[in-house]
Amino acid sequence: MIGKDTVDSDELEITGDPEFFDLNTLRAATENFSESNKLGQGGFGTVYKGELPNHQKVAVKRLIRTRHGIEEFRNEVALIARLQHRNLVKLVGYCRSREERMLVLEYMPNKSLDSFLFGNTRRSLDWQKRFQIINGVARGILYLHQDSRLRIIHRDLKTSNVLLDADMKPKISDFGMARLIHGDQLQNRTNKTAGIFGYIAPEYANFGQFSTKSDVYSFRIIVLEIVSGKKNSSSYWDSTYLVRHAWELWKEDRSLELVDSSLQSYQPDEVLRCIHVGLLCVEDDSENRPAMSDVTFMLCSEASLPSPIQPAFGFNMGSRNTLDPSNNDLSITEMEGR
Missing domain, CATH: 1.10.510.10 (Transferase(Phosphotransferase) domain 1)
Structure with missing residues (x-):
């Protein structure tokens, strides 16, 4: 359920074409979230460089569940999926499992x-x-x-x-x-x-x-x-x-x-x-x-x-x-x- 400080879930259903990734695919893409693939770390999680089976390079944002609840996760996925602009990072897909919540984003080689x-x-x-x-x-x-x-x-x-x-x-x-x-x-x-x-x-x-x-x-x-x-x-x-x-x-x-x-x-x-x-x-x-x-x-x-x-x-x-x-x-x- 989306809290009152977020947008309404009925209005922000996930649209567009973000792909759902299973956990094993993203583990393989990031070499099991290895330190060598770590791009950065912030208050809500860690970002890893990954390569999908089709050889597309991506950034996998692995969220800290205690800091980034389901409301924030749904909010971020739903919003990015519906925004398209050259000066906004594009959402490639997402992963939600019992263990993990992750965003798969376009890879930005020059970081932040x-x-x-x-x-x-x-x-x-x-x-x-x-x-x-x-x-x-x-x-x-x-x-x-x-x-x-x-x-x-x-x-x-x-x-x-x-x-x-x-x-x-x-x-x-x-x-x-x-x-x-x-x-x-x-x-x-x-x-x-x-x-x-x-x-x-x-x-x-x-x-x-x-x-x-x-x-x-x-x-x-x-x-x-x-x-x-x-x-x-x-x-x-x-x-x-x-x-x-x-x-x-x-x-x-x-x-x-x-x-x-x-x-x-x-x-x-x-x-x-x-x-x-x-x-x-x-x-x-x-x-x-x-x-x-x-x-x-x-x-x-x-x-x-x-x-x-x-x-x-x-x-x-x-x-x-x-x-x-x-x-x-x-x-x-x-x-x-x-």
């Missing part, structure tokens, strides 16, 4: 964006690729919010959930926390807030309210991390570090100092526009944040942009949920490698 920006094996990304990734992620979010048959709020946007294909094109992944918005509905509410400090919007953290503008808020950190090559703090006490730093530089007309020192060259106008758009996306009042349709336009336009307002540096708004780490109603995921 965070491994390029600040992983143990950090690799250089030139500015052209970074700008391409920012625009690709924006188009993927726009599709979820406006252009798909469903209206989806992702709720867990972060650099570790942006995967890169062989051509370094970005694809958004991990839809276990995604939610469907019905018709002209503008926002929804949950009794259990989940996410990572520094990425989640204040209205979501404090009041359990989420909307498309919550994803816009998360997008701004992806932009600032791509520009700076620095990871935003996931600590409760310093979760707005990168935004605060970007704002202080902006006020002093020193924004280019935010740029990753590993970049040999870049387009200053594009960088400044990305930082400017990022700061517009962190307005404390969600109604003042631009929609993703506006964001995609502003990123590629030379039109003048409105001046950003100083962001709120923290979540203490006197609400029932103020991101107190001891608050048992919250399910906040600390940043960890994928």
Whole structure:
């Protein structure tokens, strides 16, 4: 039975053409989930590289049952199966048995964006690729919010959930926390807030309210991390570090100092526009944040942009949920490698 914080099971039946895989097939594909095939690990499970009998390479996401319930699993399978966009990871199939719950996804040879920006094996990304990734992620979010048959709020946007294909094109992944918005509905509410400090919007953290503008808020950190090559703090006490730093530089007309020192060259106008758009996306009042349709336009336009307002540096708004780490109603995921 789907819980009240997920979409209705009658409305989200599994459609499209995802294939059902039996457990033995996926064991063989991943060499019994060997360490040598491990691609990454996150809060909800481990991802392995696999090869199917037809020689197709896939990524097998083996979920932790105690962290990822049947509701989240059904939600993720049903959503991904119905979403088709070049900037979203494609679902190949799934496996559900008494022992296991797994997603079989298209294989992304360059893994996740965070491994390029600040992983143990950090690799250089030139500015052209970074700008391409920012625009690709924006188009993927726009599709979820406006252009798909469903209206989806992702709720867990972060650099570790942006995967890169062989051509370094970005694809958004991990839809276990995604939610469907019905018709002209503008926002929804949950009794259990989940996410990572520094990425989640204040209205979501404090009041359990989420909307498309919550994803816009998360997008701004992806932009600032791509520009700076620095990871935003996931600590409760310093979760707005990168935004605060970007704002202080902006006020002093020193924004280019935010740029990753590993970049040999870049387009200053594009960088400044990305930082400017990022700061517009962190307005404390969600109604003042631009929609993703506006964001995609502003990123590629030379039109003048409105001046950003100083962001709120923290979540203490006197609400029932103020991101107190001891608050048992919250399910906040600390940043960890994928």
